[in-house]
Amino acid sequence: GAVVSQHPSRVICKSGTSVKIECRSLDFQATTMFWYRQFPKQSLMLMATSNEGSKATYEQGVEKDKFLINHASLTLSTLTVTSAHPEDSSFYICSSPGGLDTQYFGPGTRLTVL
């Protein structure tokens, strides 16, 4: 099946710094990429939808100026958490839709903000 990779798998940063998370489709063209966030012991919440070459669409309550999404190519979407704070510590997962209602999920990135 199609593969989506994420980098880094884990990142620890200091409060106030920015962190970039990359999501790559390795063997297919990802026109659309979804970004989810999962807090400890909770479920996945959709944050935003990015489409190649256009602005991302954010879910209600997600600050677009804090979570910058760029989808400049058909194989790469990035999520930058700007001025990260401890409450941004979470598991971030990307996914891209495939055919027949499938979704290809990345393995996730664990962000810890100190």
Added chain:
Amino acid sequence: SQQGEEDPQALSIQEGENATMNCSYKTSINNLQWYRQNSGRGLVHLILIRSNEREKHSGRLRVTLDTSKKSSSLLITASRAADTASYFCATGLGAGTALIFGKGTTLSVSS
């Protein structure tokens, strides 16, 4: 936003027993999917059932879907310790749309 509730939130059973998890959702759907997540890890797709299907099997998994009640169940038969994980249902509106996840059930299977 989340689609609905999963029941129970946590389930502890012995190896060999069956585990049943339920999922309710709020809106009309095109399909419903079940995923497994081991602690701190990514998602593993288990099974997809479409809105025009009522039951589906895959190995030790059996999924039912009742669109009139907006609910689904996942049955894992003859559970194993390796089945210990969190299980999430997720609903989809069709090709190219994001999934909306339920709150999940944490399953613990002891040997």
